[in-house]
Amino acid sequence: MLENSPITASVETLQAILNAIPNPVFLKDRQHRLVVVNDAMCALMGQTREQMLAQGDEPLPGEQRDVFWRIDDLVFESGQQHDNEEVLTDGSGSLRVILTRKRLIHLPTRDGEQPFIVAVISDITRIRESEARTLYLAEHDTLTGLANRSQLDERLRATIAAAASSGHQAALLMLDIDRFKDVNDQYGHPVGDQLLSIVAKRLVGLVRPTDTVARLGGDEFCIVQGGLHQPSGAYSLAQRILTAIARPISIGSLSVSVTTSIGIAIFPDDGTTPEALLKNADDALYAVKRGGRHGCRRAEGVAEPHGAPAWNIESDLREALKNGQLSLAFQPLAAAADGKTRGFEALVRWQHPTRGAIQPQEFIPVAESCGLIHELGAWMLREACAAAQKWPWPLQVAINVSPVQLESRELLMHVRDALASSGLPASRLELEVTESALLDHSGHVMEMFSQLKALGVSLALDDFGAGWSSLATLHSFQFDRIKIDQRFISHIESDARAVAIVRAVLSLAQTLNVPVTAEGIEDKAQFLALRKMGCTELQGFYLGAPQAQAKLPDALPWLPPAAAPEKR
């Protein structure tokens, strides 16, 4: 104790001491009321001491306040110190990652000694950002942003474990570019590097979000495909890769054509460990090389299927377009501020007469590689504009446009026709394009963007955030909206790296004055976190799943009561 100290503490003394501490500090009583805040705390929140003491935790979203109060109760009851990491919007509207350390103290009051919580905040935003960056670099290939060898190992192990427990199969595809050395020799390494980046983007566009694409070094790539029902799924992916990589690649004024060779190993038949699968896929790859390149084969000793997979998606898709097997689903896009529906994204659906529902991720890449995407895209534009024109509300409709469509001038004609035949004003149409469109054919695509903008339609950048490098693409064109890829959203509560990426996108978007949509919100916690972080618009199953036109509600807003913004 301070028996020898000349100090007799008063509230003013306490306040003066706390004000001298650079960290934000506050004291709370057993009723969760703020009773003391220091200057640093007021500065952090951009409020005066009087405002802070009067409002307490009032301005916080309900969910967050519940969490804080539960922690307060725990500290009061257990007497133990508690550290909690939180994401917080400071007084200037910036997001901060903070660590709040709470401890119990007893102080003399007018009513005798009472328990209080003293909380000290440390700003760890920079630490978390630099950790996220280090982690990212440790797991990714810097040239392409793909997984590197160490992440591949991890993902391969996890995929094998998941396949083993679910009774499914998994495939490892190993590929390399035929005569890549010639490209480097003929055009130089910078062109070689750009080619590898474009190949990487094309590969990412062909797989499901749950699959892994990795670059092992040089021109060697690997794909881990999980949840396979039969080996034909891997052959079908390999066929799509062969077609997609063979499409000419524009680099500056050059047009380069390359082919690829692919070796396939299937778990469990061709190996049950990562090492065995990697070796067998590699052997198969070299067998393709020996056999003349540009092809795929499975590990030695395994019966090969006869050529391509038994199911020909391409011819069935052609039929589907003619026979009305395709339809549209509409998913709401809600404004974060008031939860009102701002528009709907149109998504294509295919009900196959014998195979049931086929996922867009399965047939869109096939449509892209065989050219059917132009016809499919035109159909989507026509149908979606006509549907939107019939809505009782003047909302926007968003339609996905494939990078392949952007390469052709037909797209402009299809957009004009769809607007003219439906009578939908251009301002109600938004086109969603993915980042890969920008990397592939920049000059040409920029010209197309400008012409589309000149028609009066808006442009959104979809599935944004494949890699840190992609932040640069935001500067390349003035998009009307950015949609953050759902893979970050699904980890937003648990993964500081996802938080850091979303923060980075939001702050850049703020500078560029572009609204940001968070995709794939599946629960209330994600919804609250993203709204708090400053996303302007939200989309996901939590706010509404894609629905057929006939099932859209008669009256807006769409927002389910549970998701409605808190009333205060």
Ligand code: C2E
């Ligand atoms: P996208 O444009 O990013 O569309 C969002 C996808 O996420 C949709 O999948 C949607 O059903 C799904 N989704 C929405 N909310 C959630 C959620 O909360 N959780 C999860 N896990 N998923 C959610 P869908 O319909 O399977 O489409 C997949 C992709 O296929 C689309 O991704 C888009 O790139 C492409 N696609 C769909 N329709 C078309 C089309 O008409 N033309 C073109 N070119 N591509 C299309």
Ligand code: MG
């Ligand atoms: Mg989309």
Ligand code: MG
């Ligand atoms: Mg998307």
